[in-house]
Amino acid sequence: MAAPVKKLRVTRQRQFILDEIGRSSEHPTADEIYRRVRRKLPRISLGTVYRNLEVLSESGLVRRLTPGGGQMRFDARLSPHYHVRCTVCGRVEDVLVPERADLEQEAARATGYEIDGHTLFFEGICPQCRARRAAH
């Protein structure tokens, strides 16, 4: 009755990609993952990286983020949490505050939708950029 889960093979490429996302807490883009994994697997292709990111997020092993300013990013932290994007340098970081489940009930009531989840992005300026800005 549920979604047909296709069985994933454990390939070297897949392992390195998953590993690389887990290793970094900086929510890398597909291209960043590609460049890093290529240090270990020089023959991997960008297409493979994209295909794996698709499959891995489809099966819930990574989370795909689409912050306002640009390309997709990937997050290995699976527990519910929010994100913040620095509007100056573009970095994306976790915001570890508890998810507000009540928001979804409110939204369901207000819209008539069946709500499955929500995504919350804060925008702001990171401490480093703030310091740089203060120093002119």
Next chain:
Amino acid sequence: MAAPVKKLRVTRQRQFILDEIGRSSEHPTADEIYRRVRRKLPRISLGTVYRNLEVLSESGLVRRLTPGGGQMRFDARLSPHYHVRCTVCGRVEDVLVPERADLEQEAARATGYEIDGHTLFFEGICPQCRARRAAH
């Protein structure tokens, strides 16, 4: 001290574009706006539409949305509110529940960022798609 506001000219293209966004509550994409405005101004180009959307959102006359699934959308409703995207048909609608300002304070505390705003997207299934699904 504030951002240098450049003065906008009132061109027919700009007027029709702004008008078209205001007229529809469906958060049209750039291409949808283009196709609609072209009925009145057949010689307008897609490039002009994009340039105006850029300028208009830069000056706060429209709001630019970037829902997870695909291209930018535009919203003429300027008061703070949230959005929901139907994961089946892709439509985007307003969610008129009050913004939670306390979220930003929490996020600032948790991250050290200076928070300027936040974007909240709900995902779910709209009543129409739900009905269609129930009817097999």
Next chain:
DNA sequence: GTAGTTGCAAAGGCTTTGCACGACG
């Protein structure tokens, strides 16, 4: 053995941009 995967390269979708002409103020 055979489905799922990979590399490579080409194609695709959306958005941005260079340029010369046009029009708003």
Next chain:
DNA sequence: CGTCGTGCAAAGCCTTTGCAACTAC
């Protein structure tokens, strides 16, 4: 009249895809 805006077309960026060879199970 000087800018700012426009149309057109080309370029750009990120992502997806077709295909034949390959490999995990």
